[in-house]
Structure formats: structure tokens, C-alpha cells
Amino acid sequence: MSLVELLIMALRTITAKPLRTLLTMLGVIIGVGSVVTLVAIGQGTSAQIEKQYEGLGTNLIVANLNGNGRATQINYDNLMQLEILPEIDTIAPVVSKAGATVKAERESDTSFSVIGTNDRYMSVMKLSVAEGRFLVPADQDFRNQVAVIGSEAAKTLFGLGNPIGQELHIDGVVYEVVGVLKEKGSNTNGTSADSSIIVPLSAATRASKMGSIRTAYLEAPTKDDVATAQATITQYLTYQFKNENGFRIQNQDELIKAKKEASSTLTNQLISVACISLLVGGIGIMNIMLVTVSERTREIGIRKSIGARRLHILLQFLAEAMVISGLGGILGLALGVGAAWLWPLMNPTQPTVVSLNIGLYALGFSVLVGIVFGLYPANQASRLKPIDALRFD
Template structure:
């Protein structure tokens, strides 16, 4: 029997039992659509991470302190002395106070407050929308001024100009001197410029009784000097703390690769879970094919009695299982692609990127699942003796 005849017979079985076939394909549909959607989300996340890091430039170095005792102490003035070196262009030490209560009039919400200096905005590629940013004089005189991210300003002032207004941050009054333009996520700092309030570093330390500087951003003049700048800050920390541990020095490329790797690892775990649905779908196909063999035992006996060989029966049921899983794979591809394309409509911050290769591999995997799990029922059908099959009612 020719292949196209076997496929035609399999399609007739599908058409004659649409509901049972659909329920049989459900596991495959869910598995393939989940894989396609999750990969699209994962690749979209990776592309978004790379885009944001590129927006920050390639000359940035981030220093994080992780140790205890002496390895948690960085002095602002000592750090700023490093700006005199030719391989370091600018430095922005920071201290972060998460979930600070910011109050204006009767409105009170929690936002992140960052204490830093005048270099921070330039390093993070942010822009002033109105007013000004922190200046060196603000740090020198410990001025109680604050620069608001665009979302923070909108929350308290709407469309009004907040410059010159006073806001209360954890019981301390600060005067608004500037508002930033909308920027989006600042992935290196772990905070969004739009949802943050910025105050002079020394003022933050005194007003909020914050501890030591734990995160510092440095910028090399050019990408070619990035390695020299990274080596310089590493040597400085090693000398200061008399240790090579307790701190981490990373450049933009390293940070991006780490974030992409973490995102890919999580995505791969989710894909693994989705693949279980494909295996469950394969078991469903095997079960329904066993039922089909039982229901069509007499048909098998008649076909064998008129000359059908064992391989013909085997191929008939194997093709039928493959067609069912293949159709499930196609429906899953269409459903997964639709979900991936629709996802940004419900979550605008999450981009998705469809992958042709992943879609093709998912489809081929679904077909393979049908063939593997359909082999046992097909083999069982092919081994039926004609005389026993014909006796079946």
C-alpha cells in the first residue's frame, strides 16, 4: 500500500472521530504551544537585556561589595581620587534605600531612594526633563535636595511643575530641584530611573543613617581602556581590603552575559516542563491507539485474510499515530505563535521573538513522539492472527 493511501486512511479516521482525536492531541498541542511561547518570551527578554546594556554603553564598570567588616567600607573621597587616573573618566558611588516613604500633601507611596553624585545620570545615560540634577556643591554643603524620576513626579504632582516643592522622605524634608525624562529600566543598577528619587550621597548617609557605599559605577574614556580601568579598580580594592574576595568587579559585557545566561537558564527549565506535556501527549496517543486496535480487530482480520502483510498493518497504525501527533504539532505551532504575538499586547514591557528553528524542532519532536508511542499499538495490531481477529465481534 502506498504512503499517500495510508495517510488518506489516517485522515479519514481523524475526520470520523474529531472529538476523540482532538482530546488525544491535547497534550501535544499544549506542549508545542508552550515551547514556542516560552522560547519567544525568553528570546525577547534576552534581546531586551542586550538592548538596554547597549544603551548604557560599553565602557561601564560596576563594583559591588559583598563582604563583611572592612570589605564593606568604601570612602567617597578616596574613590573620587581615582578620577585623576587617565584610564578612569568618571565615578558614581551609590547607596540605595529601598521602599522609602515619600509623602507630599496627602499622597504617600514607597519608592527607591538612591544617594549618589553628579556623575550618576551621565553614566546611566539619563536626561533631565526639567530643573537640574545633583551637583558637586550639593554634596559639599549636604543640601537636602531631591531629583524625581518621571513616574514619581507624576504620582505626586501629575502635570504640575514640582520644581521648588518640598517632599517628605522618611521624615526628612527635601526640596525638588529636578525631574528626569522617561528612561525605562536601569538594569545595571537594578532599579528604574523612572521610579526612583535621587539625593546627594552624603545627605542620604546623614539623613537616613545609611551605612557604607556598596555599589560604585566607573566609566573608562574608551572601550580600549576598559580593561586597564577594570584592573586598576581591582588592584585598588585588593590593596585596600588586603584580600581578593568580598567584592565583585564587572564590566558591561560580563554583566550582560550573566543576565542573559540567567534568563536562558530559567527559560530552559520552563521549556523542560513544557516538554513533559509532549510526553504526556505521547502516552495519550498510545492509549487511544490501543483502543483503536481493539475496536478495529475485525477490520485487521479481514485485511490480513485478503492478503495484507504484517508490515502493511504496522505502517497503517503507525502512520495514523504520526498523523494525529503531527496535526497536534501544527495546531500547537499556530496557537503558540498566536500567543507569542499577542503577549506584548497584554504585557507591553515584555517583548517576544519568534524562532523558526524552535518551531520546526518542536513540530518534528511532536511527530517523533507520535511515531515512538504509536509503535507499540501498531506492532500489536500487526501481530494479530487473522483467524482470531475474524472471530471478534
């Protein structure tokens, strides 16, 4: 009996009871669909992370400052003096507060992320101004209470009106809006510059009491200078905090790798959970095939009595299990691709990337599940003796 004949016979058998077949395939369908969807989301997240960091250039260094004992603060002026070194081009220290209460003149209280920084922040984060201006050195020097707001924040607070020259109340402190940013999208840390409000660091620490510098963005002149710049800032911060426990420095490649590893770990954990559905589907296939063997005992006896060998019976039932799991895999693949296509429509900030290889692997694994869990029922059917099978009622 050829493979084509086996598959045709298996298709005829399983389509005779379509509802039971569909219910049997359900675990495989859900398992394969979940794997394809989760991998598409994970790869989309990785691609988005890489794109975000590439948009900031390849010479970015990020220093996270936690402090050490009494040495918990870094002096702004001392930090900025590092710009005179040839290996460091730009420094943008940052203090921030998520969920600050912001109120425009005619609007109710709204929560926004407020960032205190200097004039270098725009170039480091690759931002552009749509209206007005960005921060200037004088704003930092004279602690001017001015603010540059993101495009989304401008729409929320001022609607269609012109925000330039208007007043904002940030946690009760009055700031004048001097600029509006062009739409940017999400930052590398997952927040959006579009819904942020940027004020001078000196005003943020004094007037708004947002604390000391906890992050500093540094740019080296070229990618080749990154290692030297990283060593320099490490040496400086070690001196300031007396050891290396008070800070953490990462360059662009390290940031991308860390983000991707975190995303990959979460995706793999979710895929492991989804694979349980495939195993449950395999158990369902084994169960229904055992029932099928019981229902078709007389048929097996007749086939054996007219010359069918044990191998023929084994292959017949094994082919049925493979077809059930294979069809379930195909339907699951279609479900996964469809879900991956719909996901960005429901979550515009979360892209997906459908991988053909993962789809084929999931499909192949579903067929393997059919073979593994169908082997025992097929073996049971092939071992039936013709005389006993014909007597079965």
C-alpha cells in the first residue's frame, strides 16, 4: 500500500465524523496558533527595539546612577566638565518623574512624565521641534521655569490652540511653554517623548524638587570612541562614588542585547506554556485513536483475514493520527498568522514579524505529536488476532 493510498484512506476515515475530528484537533490548533503568534510578537518586539536604538545612533552611552552611601548625588557642573575630553562629545543628565500632575489653564489635572534635562537632550535623543524652541543653556543657568512639551501632551492640554507662551502647572509649580516637539514615538525605555514634558534640570531639582541626577546620556564622537568614553566615565564615577556599585554603564550594543534577551526570555516562557497545548492535543489524539480501534475491531479482523499484514494495519492507524495532527497544525498555522496580523491593529505600538521557519517548525512538531501519540493505538490495532477481532461485537 502506497503512502498516497494511506493518506487518502485516512482522510476518508476522519472526515466521516468531522465534529469529533475537529474536537480532537483542537489542542493542536491552539498550540500551533499560540506558538506562531507569540514568536511573531517576540520578533516584532526585538525588531522594534533595534530600530529605536539605531535611531539614536551607535555611539550612545547610558549611565544609571544609584549612588553609594552618603555619595548619592552627582554634581551637574562637574559632570558637564567631561565634555572637554576628546572622547566625550555630548552629555545630557536627566531627572524624571512619572505620573506628575500637570494642569493647563482650562484643563483638569492630567498625569504626564516630566523630564528635567539640559539643551543637549534634543540632539542625544534625536528629537525635533515643531513649534517654538527647545531648551537653551540660559534656561539651565538661570533656572528658568520653561517647558517643552510633546505633541500628544500638547493636544491633550491645549487641544487645537497654540501652546506657545501658555502656562502649565506641574505639581503646583508654574512653567511657561516655549516649544512643542514633533511626533517621535516610543523611546528606548518604553516611554513616549510625545506624551512627556521637558523642563530645565536646574528648575526640576529646585522648584519641582524632582531629586538628583539618576541618568546621564553621553555621546562619543564616533563609534570607535565608545570604549574609551565608557572607560573614562567609569573611572570618573568610581572616584565620585568610591566604588563601582553606585552606577551602571551600558553602551548601545549592550542596551540592545539586554533588551532583546529580556524579550526573548519572556517569549520563550510563553512558548513553553503554549507547547503544553500541543501535548494535551497529542493526548487527545491518542485517546480518540484508542476509541477508534475499539469501534473498528471487526474491520481490522476482516482486513487481516483477507491478507492484510500487521504492518499495513499499523501504518493505516498511524497515518490517521498523522493526518489529524497535520490538519490541526495547518489550521493552527493559519490561526497564528491571522492573530499575528490582527495584533498590531489592536495594539498599534506593538508590531509583529511572522517567521516562516517557526511556522514550519510548529507544523512539523504537530505531525511529530501525531506520530508519537498515535503509535501506541496503531500498535494495539496491529496486534489484534483476526479470530478475536471477528468475534468482537
